[in-house]
Amino acid sequence: MTMKNDTLTIAVLPGDGIGREVMPACLELVNAATTMAGAPALAFQTHNAGAQYYAESGDALPASTLDACRKSDAILFGAMGWPDIRFPDGTEIIPQLDLRMELGLFAGVRPIRWFPGLPRVLTDPRAEQIDFVLVREQTEGLFYARGRGEIRNDEEAYDTMQITRSGTQRVTEFAFDIARQRKRRGKPGNVTCVDKANVFQSMAFFRKVFDEVADRHSDLTKDHAYVDALALNMVKKPWTFDVLVTENMFGDILSDLAAGLIGGMGMAPSADIGDKHGLFQPAHGTAPDIAGKGCANPSAMFLSAAMMLDWLAAKFGQPTLADAARLMEGAVEHTLSTKLAIPMEYGGNANCAEMTRSVISSLSAAR
Ligand code: ATP
Ligand code: MG
Secondary structure, eight states, X not given: OOOSSSXXXXXXXXXXXXXXXXXXXXXXXXXXXXXXXXXXXXXXXXXXXXXXXXXXXXXXXXXXXXXXXXXXXXXXXXXXXXXXXXXXXXXXXXXXXXXXXXXXXXXXXEEEEOOTTSOOSSXXXXXXXXXXXXXXXXXXXXXXXXXXXXXXXXXXXXXXXXXXXXXXXXXHHHHHHHHHHSOBTTBOOEEEEEEOTTTXXXXXXXXXXXXXXXXXXXXXXXXXXXXXXXXXXXXXXXXXXXXXXXXXXXXXXXXXXXXXXXXXGGGOEEEEEOSSOEEEEESSOOOTTTTTTTOOOTHHHHHHHHHHHHHHHHHHTOHHHHHHHHHXXXXXXXXXXXXXXXXXXXXXXXXXXXXXXHHHHTTTTTO
16 A cells, blocks of 8 residues: 555544543654654644543534544544543443444554563562563454343343454454564464353354464464463463453453553553554543643553554555654653653653653654
Protein backbone atom coordinates (compact mmCIF):
# COMPACT_ATOMS: atom_id res chain seq x y z
CA MET A 1 0.00 0.00 0.00
CA THR A 2 1.23 3.48 -0.75
CA MET A 3 0.47 6.70 1.04
CA LYS A 4 -2.29 8.85 -0.41
CA ASN A 5 -0.54 12.18 -0.33
CA ASP A 6 2.54 12.68 1.70
CA THR A 7 0.66 12.99 4.92
CA LEU A 8 -0.96 10.36 7.07
CA THR A 9 -4.16 11.36 8.84
CA ILE A 10 -4.54 10.37 12.47
CA ALA A 11 -7.95 10.56 14.12
CA VAL A 12 -7.31 11.74 17.68
CA LEU A 13 -9.92 10.94 20.36
CA PRO A 14 -8.68 12.28 23.72
CA GLY A 15 -11.92 11.30 25.48
CA ASP A 16 -12.32 11.91 29.20
CA GLY A 17 -10.38 12.31 32.44
CA ILE A 18 -6.66 11.75 32.13
CA GLY A 19 -7.16 10.89 28.45
CA ARG A 20 -7.37 14.66 27.93
CA GLU A 21 -4.13 15.17 29.86
CA VAL A 22 -1.92 12.47 28.34
CA MET A 23 -3.06 13.07 24.75
CA PRO A 24 -1.63 16.58 24.22
CA ALA A 25 1.62 15.40 25.85
CA CYS A 26 1.71 12.48 23.43
CA LEU A 27 1.14 14.59 20.32
CA GLU A 28 3.99 16.86 21.35
CA LEU A 29 6.31 13.87 21.71
CA VAL A 30 5.21 12.26 18.41
CA ASN A 31 5.85 15.54 16.58
CA ALA A 32 9.33 15.82 18.08
CA ALA A 33 10.21 12.16 17.37
CA THR A 34 8.94 12.09 13.77
CA THR A 35 10.79 15.33 13.02
CA MET A 36 14.02 13.96 14.50
CA ALA A 37 13.65 10.69 12.54
CA GLY A 38 12.91 12.50 9.28
CA ALA A 39 9.60 10.63 9.09
CA PRO A 40 6.55 11.79 7.10
CA ALA A 41 4.43 14.36 8.88
CA LEU A 42 1.27 13.14 10.58
CA ALA A 43 -1.89 15.25 10.41
CA PHE A 44 -3.69 14.99 13.75
CA GLN A 45 -7.43 15.64 13.66
CA THR A 46 -9.17 15.75 17.01
CA HIS A 47 -12.73 14.41 17.33
CA ASN A 48 -15.41 14.35 20.01
CA ALA A 49 -16.48 11.19 21.81
CA GLY A 50 -16.84 9.93 25.35
CA ALA A 51 -18.78 10.59 28.53
CA GLN A 52 -18.17 14.33 28.77
CA TYR A 53 -19.25 14.78 25.19
CA TYR A 54 -22.33 12.63 25.89
CA ALA A 55 -23.22 14.98 28.77
CA GLU A 56 -22.95 17.96 26.41
CA SER A 57 -24.59 16.48 23.32
CA GLY A 58 -26.48 13.29 24.20
CA ASP A 59 -24.18 11.32 21.87
CA ALA A 60 -21.18 9.33 23.14
CA LEU A 61 -19.86 8.39 19.70
CA PRO A 62 -21.13 10.78 17.00
CA ALA A 63 -21.49 9.39 13.47
CA SER A 64 -19.07 12.07 12.26
CA THR A 65 -16.39 10.79 14.64
CA LEU A 66 -16.96 7.19 13.61
CA ASP A 67 -16.79 8.23 9.97
CA ALA A 68 -13.54 10.15 10.55
CA CYS A 69 -12.07 7.07 12.26
CA ARG A 70 -13.00 4.94 9.24
CA LYS A 71 -11.34 7.38 6.86
CA SER A 72 -8.22 7.95 8.92
CA ASP A 73 -4.96 6.05 8.56
CA ALA A 74 -4.88 5.27 12.30
CA ILE A 75 -6.74 6.19 15.47
CA LEU A 76 -5.08 7.51 18.58
CA PHE A 77 -7.32 7.15 21.61
CA GLY A 78 -6.97 8.49 25.16
CA ALA A 79 -9.50 7.02 27.58
CA MET A 80 -13.29 7.24 27.86
CA GLY A 81 -15.93 6.96 30.55
CA TRP A 82 -16.84 8.76 33.76
CA PRO A 83 -18.54 7.26 36.82
CA ASP A 84 -21.12 10.06 37.23
CA ILE A 85 -22.09 10.16 33.58
CA ARG A 86 -24.01 7.09 32.42
CA PHE A 87 -26.58 6.07 29.86
CA PRO A 88 -30.19 6.26 31.15
CA ASP A 89 -30.22 2.48 31.78
CA GLY A 90 -27.29 2.89 34.15
CA THR A 91 -24.68 1.26 31.89
CA GLU A 92 -21.26 2.80 31.46
CA ILE A 93 -20.27 4.89 28.48
CA ILE A 94 -17.65 2.77 26.71
CA PRO A 95 -17.43 3.90 23.06
CA GLN A 96 -14.24 1.90 22.58
CA LEU A 97 -16.30 -1.31 22.63
CA ASP A 98 -18.46 0.06 19.81
CA LEU A 99 -15.38 1.12 17.86
CA ARG A 100 -13.96 -2.41 18.15
CA MET A 101 -17.16 -3.87 16.69
CA GLU A 102 -17.73 -1.19 14.05
CA LEU A 103 -14.14 -1.25 12.78
CA GLY A 104 -13.56 -4.99 13.22
CA LEU A 105 -10.66 -4.49 15.64
CA PHE A 106 -10.44 -8.16 16.51
CA ALA A 107 -7.02 -8.32 18.15
CA GLY A 108 -6.25 -6.54 21.41
CA VAL A 109 -2.46 -6.42 21.67
CA ARG A 110 -1.03 -5.75 25.13
CA PRO A 111 2.75 -5.87 25.42
CA ILE A 112 3.98 -6.20 29.01
CA ARG A 113 7.59 -5.32 29.63
CA TRP A 114 9.55 -4.33 32.70
CA PHE A 115 11.43 -1.02 32.38
CA PRO A 116 14.78 -0.63 34.16
CA GLY A 117 14.49 2.07 36.79
CA LEU A 118 10.99 1.13 37.91
CA PRO A 119 10.49 -0.44 41.31
CA ARG A 120 9.95 -4.22 40.99
CA VAL A 121 6.54 -5.54 42.01
CA LEU A 122 7.71 -9.16 42.22
CA THR A 123 10.68 -9.78 44.47
CA ASP A 124 12.25 -12.45 42.22
CA PRO A 125 15.06 -10.75 40.22
CA ARG A 126 13.92 -12.62 37.11
CA ALA A 127 10.95 -10.24 37.10
CA GLU A 128 13.30 -7.84 35.31
CA GLN A 129 13.05 -10.19 32.30
CA ILE A 130 9.26 -9.81 32.01
CA ASP A 131 8.57 -9.30 28.32
CA PHE A 132 5.46 -10.87 26.86
CA VAL A 133 2.47 -9.99 24.70
CA LEU A 134 -1.12 -10.79 25.53
CA VAL A 135 -3.38 -11.03 22.49
CA ARG A 136 -7.03 -10.74 23.35
CA GLU A 137 -9.84 -11.64 20.94
CA GLN A 138 -12.21 -8.66 21.02
CA THR A 139 -15.18 -9.14 18.76
CA GLU A 140 -16.84 -12.23 20.25
CA GLY A 141 -16.27 -14.53 23.24
CA LEU A 142 -18.26 -13.62 26.33
CA PHE A 143 -18.49 -9.99 25.21
CA TYR A 144 -20.79 -11.25 22.43
CA ALA A 145 -23.37 -11.10 25.21
CA ARG A 146 -23.17 -7.32 25.49
CA GLY A 147 -26.62 -5.94 24.69
CA ARG A 148 -28.00 -9.50 24.27
CA GLY A 149 -28.12 -10.76 27.86
CA GLU A 150 -31.41 -11.71 29.43
CA ILE A 151 -32.90 -11.75 32.91
CA ARG A 152 -35.85 -14.17 33.03
CA ASN A 153 -38.70 -13.45 35.44
CA ASP A 154 -36.30 -11.82 37.83
CA GLU A 155 -35.15 -15.37 38.69
CA GLU A 156 -32.46 -16.33 36.18
CA ALA A 157 -29.95 -14.44 34.05
CA TYR A 158 -28.18 -15.62 30.90
CA ASP A 159 -25.29 -14.37 28.81
CA THR A 160 -23.98 -16.20 25.78
CA MET A 161 -20.37 -16.97 24.90
CA GLN A 162 -19.74 -17.07 21.17
CA ILE A 163 -16.64 -18.65 19.67
CA THR A 164 -16.47 -18.88 15.88
CA ARG A 165 -13.99 -20.69 13.69
CA SER A 166 -13.20 -17.57 11.66
CA GLY A 167 -12.87 -15.37 14.76
CA THR A 168 -10.54 -17.83 16.44
CA GLN A 169 -8.50 -18.44 13.31
CA ARG A 170 -7.81 -14.80 12.63
CA VAL A 171 -6.76 -13.94 16.18
CA THR A 172 -4.62 -17.07 16.44
CA GLU A 173 -2.90 -16.37 13.10
CA PHE A 174 -2.28 -12.85 14.38
CA ALA A 175 -0.69 -14.21 17.59
CA PHE A 176 1.62 -16.53 15.64
CA ASP A 177 2.67 -13.62 13.41
CA ILE A 178 3.58 -11.58 16.48
CA ALA A 179 5.54 -14.49 17.95
CA ARG A 180 7.49 -14.77 14.70
CA GLN A 181 8.28 -11.03 14.57
CA ARG A 182 9.50 -10.87 18.17
CA LYS A 183 13.17 -11.59 18.47
CA ARG A 184 13.16 -13.65 21.60
CA ARG A 185 16.58 -14.30 23.00
CA GLY A 186 17.53 -16.76 20.29
CA LYS A 187 14.56 -19.09 20.87
CA PRO A 188 11.76 -19.71 18.36
CA GLY A 189 8.63 -17.84 19.33
CA ASN A 190 5.99 -19.60 21.42
CA VAL A 191 2.25 -19.06 21.52
CA THR A 192 0.21 -20.18 24.52
CA CYS A 193 -3.49 -20.85 24.06
CA VAL A 194 -5.24 -19.70 27.24
CA ASP A 195 -8.64 -21.31 27.68
CA LYS A 196 -10.91 -23.40 29.90
CA ALA A 197 -11.21 -26.35 27.52
CA ASN A 198 -11.73 -28.77 30.38
CA VAL A 199 -15.14 -27.27 31.21
CA PHE A 200 -16.68 -25.44 28.24
CA GLN A 201 -17.51 -26.60 24.71
CA SER A 202 -16.81 -23.09 23.46
CA MET A 203 -13.31 -23.20 24.93
CA ALA A 204 -12.62 -26.74 23.70
CA PHE A 205 -13.50 -25.46 20.23
CA PHE A 206 -11.21 -22.45 20.69
CA ARG A 207 -8.36 -24.84 21.54
CA LYS A 208 -9.16 -27.15 18.59
CA VAL A 209 -9.06 -24.27 16.09
CA PHE A 210 -5.90 -22.90 17.77
CA ASP A 211 -4.21 -26.30 17.26
CA GLU A 212 -5.19 -26.38 13.59
CA VAL A 213 -3.63 -22.96 13.09
CA ALA A 214 -0.54 -23.92 15.11
CA ASP A 215 0.04 -26.84 12.74
CA ARG A 216 0.58 -24.33 9.95
CA HIS A 217 3.36 -22.60 11.93
CA SER A 218 5.83 -25.40 12.50
CA ASP A 219 8.75 -22.95 12.83
CA LEU A 220 7.22 -21.80 16.14
CA THR A 221 6.26 -23.67 19.30
CA LYS A 222 2.91 -23.74 21.06
CA ASP A 223 1.43 -24.82 24.35
CA HIS A 224 -1.87 -24.65 26.22
CA ALA A 225 -2.87 -23.40 29.66
CA TYR A 226 -6.11 -23.27 31.57
CA VAL A 227 -6.88 -19.70 32.46
CA ASP A 228 -6.81 -20.34 36.22
CA ALA A 229 -3.37 -21.97 36.10
CA LEU A 230 -2.18 -19.24 33.76
CA ALA A 231 -3.26 -16.58 36.28
CA LEU A 232 -1.17 -18.31 38.92
CA ASN A 233 1.87 -18.53 36.66
CA MET A 234 1.47 -14.93 35.56
CA VAL A 235 2.39 -14.04 39.13
CA LYS A 236 4.80 -16.94 39.80
CA LYS A 237 6.89 -16.96 36.61
CA PRO A 238 5.73 -14.38 34.04
CA TRP A 239 9.29 -14.17 32.64
CA THR A 240 8.65 -17.55 30.93
CA PHE A 241 5.78 -16.17 28.78
CA ASP A 242 6.16 -15.13 25.15
CA VAL A 243 2.82 -14.64 23.34
CA LEU A 244 -0.52 -15.53 24.92
CA VAL A 245 -3.78 -15.68 22.97
CA THR A 246 -7.16 -15.85 24.63
CA GLU A 247 -10.88 -15.22 24.56
CA ASN A 248 -12.28 -11.70 25.09
CA MET A 249 -13.29 -11.84 28.78
CA PHE A 250 -10.26 -13.82 29.94
CA GLY A 251 -8.09 -11.32 28.07
CA ASP A 252 -9.85 -8.41 29.74
CA ILE A 253 -9.08 -9.74 33.20
CA LEU A 254 -5.57 -10.99 32.47
CA SER A 255 -4.48 -7.72 30.90
CA ASP A 256 -5.15 -5.77 34.11
CA LEU A 257 -3.27 -8.42 36.09
CA ALA A 258 -0.43 -8.18 33.60
CA ALA A 259 -0.25 -4.39 33.97
CA GLY A 260 -0.11 -4.87 37.73
CA LEU A 261 3.01 -7.00 37.27
CA ILE A 262 4.97 -4.02 36.02
CA GLY A 263 3.67 -1.78 38.76
CA GLY A 264 0.78 0.12 37.29
CA MET A 265 -1.46 1.08 34.44
CA GLY A 266 0.66 4.08 33.46
CA MET A 267 3.29 1.88 31.77
CA ALA A 268 0.94 -0.45 29.85
CA PRO A 269 0.26 0.39 26.18
CA SER A 270 -2.20 -1.37 23.90
CA ALA A 271 -3.35 -1.61 20.32
CA ASP A 272 -6.66 -2.74 18.83
CA ILE A 273 -5.97 -4.15 15.39
CA GLY A 274 -8.25 -5.26 12.57
CA ASP A 275 -7.79 -6.13 8.91
CA LYS A 276 -8.12 -2.49 7.86
CA HIS A 277 -7.91 -0.32 10.94
CA GLY A 278 -5.70 0.17 13.97
CA LEU A 279 -6.58 1.99 17.19
CA PHE A 280 -3.91 2.73 19.78
CA GLN A 281 -4.63 3.57 23.40
CA PRO A 282 -3.10 3.20 26.84
CA ALA A 283 -4.46 0.18 28.71
CA HIS A 284 -5.64 2.42 31.54
CA GLY A 285 -8.99 4.14 31.91
CA THR A 286 -9.87 7.74 32.69
CA ALA A 287 -8.58 7.48 36.31
CA PRO A 288 -11.21 9.75 37.93
CA ASP A 289 -9.30 9.60 41.24
CA ILE A 290 -6.36 11.56 39.81
CA ALA A 291 -7.92 13.34 36.81
CA GLY A 292 -7.55 17.12 36.74
CA LYS A 293 -4.47 17.09 38.94
CA GLY A 294 -1.96 16.83 36.10
CA CYS A 295 -0.19 13.93 37.78
CA ALA A 296 -0.99 11.09 35.33
CA ASN A 297 1.91 9.09 33.98
CA PRO A 298 1.81 9.65 30.19
CA SER A 299 4.21 6.75 29.42
CA ALA A 300 1.49 4.24 28.47
CA MET A 301 0.07 6.79 26.02
CA PHE A 302 3.58 7.40 24.61
CA LEU A 303 4.25 3.68 24.18
CA SER A 304 0.85 3.20 22.52
CA ALA A 305 1.71 5.94 20.02
CA ALA A 306 5.02 4.14 19.35
CA MET A 307 3.00 1.01 18.53
CA MET A 308 0.96 3.15 16.12
CA LEU A 309 4.09 4.38 14.36
CA ASP A 310 5.36 0.79 13.99
CA TRP A 311 2.03 -0.29 12.56
CA LEU A 312 1.94 2.64 10.11
CA ALA A 313 5.57 1.96 9.14
CA ALA A 314 4.70 -1.62 8.18
CA LYS A 315 1.41 -0.70 6.51
CA PHE A 316 2.79 2.10 4.34
CA GLY A 317 6.36 0.88 3.92
CA GLN A 318 7.80 3.89 5.76
CA PRO A 319 10.73 2.68 7.92
CA THR A 320 11.41 6.18 9.25
CA LEU A 321 8.15 5.94 11.21
CA ALA A 322 9.55 2.84 12.94
CA ASP A 323 12.73 4.84 13.62
CA ALA A 324 10.58 7.46 15.35
CA ALA A 325 8.92 4.68 17.39
CA ARG A 326 12.37 3.42 18.54
CA LEU A 327 13.30 6.99 19.53
CA MET A 328 10.15 7.32 21.62
CA GLU A 329 10.61 3.97 23.38
CA GLY A 330 14.29 4.67 23.91
CA ALA A 331 13.47 8.08 25.38
CA VAL A 332 10.99 6.58 27.86
CA GLU A 333 13.60 3.98 28.83
CA HIS A 334 16.32 6.59 29.18
CA THR A 335 14.11 8.82 31.34
CA LEU A 336 13.33 5.97 33.73
CA SER A 337 16.66 4.15 33.81
CA THR A 338 18.66 7.32 34.46
CA LYS A 339 15.97 8.47 36.92
CA LEU A 340 15.80 11.76 35.05
CA ALA A 341 12.15 11.72 36.07
CA ILE A 342 10.22 9.23 38.21
CA PRO A 343 6.45 9.24 37.66
CA MET A 344 4.30 10.07 40.67
CA GLU A 345 2.55 6.74 40.03
CA TYR A 346 5.81 5.06 41.08
CA GLY A 347 6.44 7.22 44.11
CA GLY A 348 8.45 9.88 42.30
CA ASN A 349 7.55 13.52 41.90
CA ALA A 350 7.33 13.90 38.13
CA ASN A 351 3.87 14.97 37.02
CA CYS A 352 2.57 14.62 33.47
CA ALA A 353 4.26 17.81 32.25
CA GLU A 354 7.60 16.92 33.82
CA MET A 355 7.53 13.38 32.44
CA THR A 356 6.77 14.79 29.00
CA ARG A 357 9.57 17.32 29.16
CA SER A 358 12.05 14.66 30.32
CA VAL A 359 11.05 12.14 27.66
CA ILE A 360 11.26 14.74 24.87
CA SER A 361 14.67 15.87 26.11
CA SER A 362 15.77 12.20 26.13
CA LEU A 363 14.98 11.71 22.42
CA SER A 364 18.49 12.71 21.42
CA ALA A 365 19.98 10.24 23.93
CA ALA A 366 17.89 7.49 22.29
CA ARG A 367 19.32 8.23 18.86
P1 ATP B 1 -11.70 1.52 33.21
O1 ATP B 1 -13.01 1.05 33.69
O2 ATP B 1 -11.77 2.51 32.10
O3 ATP B 1 -10.73 0.40 32.96
P2 ATP B 1 -10.70 1.82 35.84
O4 ATP B 1 -11.40 2.65 36.85
O5 ATP B 1 -10.82 0.35 35.88
O6 ATP B 1 -11.08 2.35 34.41
P3 ATP B 1 -8.14 3.15 35.53
O7 ATP B 1 -8.75 4.41 35.09
O8 ATP B 1 -7.22 2.49 34.60
O9 ATP B 1 -9.18 2.04 35.93
O10 ATP B 1 -7.42 3.39 36.92
C1 ATP B 1 -7.00 2.34 37.80
C2 ATP B 1 -6.04 2.93 38.81
O11 ATP B 1 -4.79 3.19 38.18
C3 ATP B 1 -6.50 4.25 39.41
O12 ATP B 1 -6.12 4.34 40.75
C4 ATP B 1 -5.75 5.28 38.59
O13 ATP B 1 -5.49 6.48 39.28
C5 ATP B 1 -4.46 4.57 38.27
N1 ATP B 1 -3.94 4.99 36.95
C6 ATP B 1 -4.44 4.64 35.75
N2 ATP B 1 -3.75 5.21 34.76
C7 ATP B 1 -2.78 5.94 35.34
C8 ATP B 1 -1.73 6.78 34.83
N3 ATP B 1 -1.55 6.96 33.52
N4 ATP B 1 -0.92 7.39 35.71
C9 ATP B 1 -1.08 7.20 37.03
N5 ATP B 1 -2.04 6.43 37.57
C10 ATP B 1 -2.89 5.80 36.74
MG1 MG C 1 -10.40 -1.24 34.27
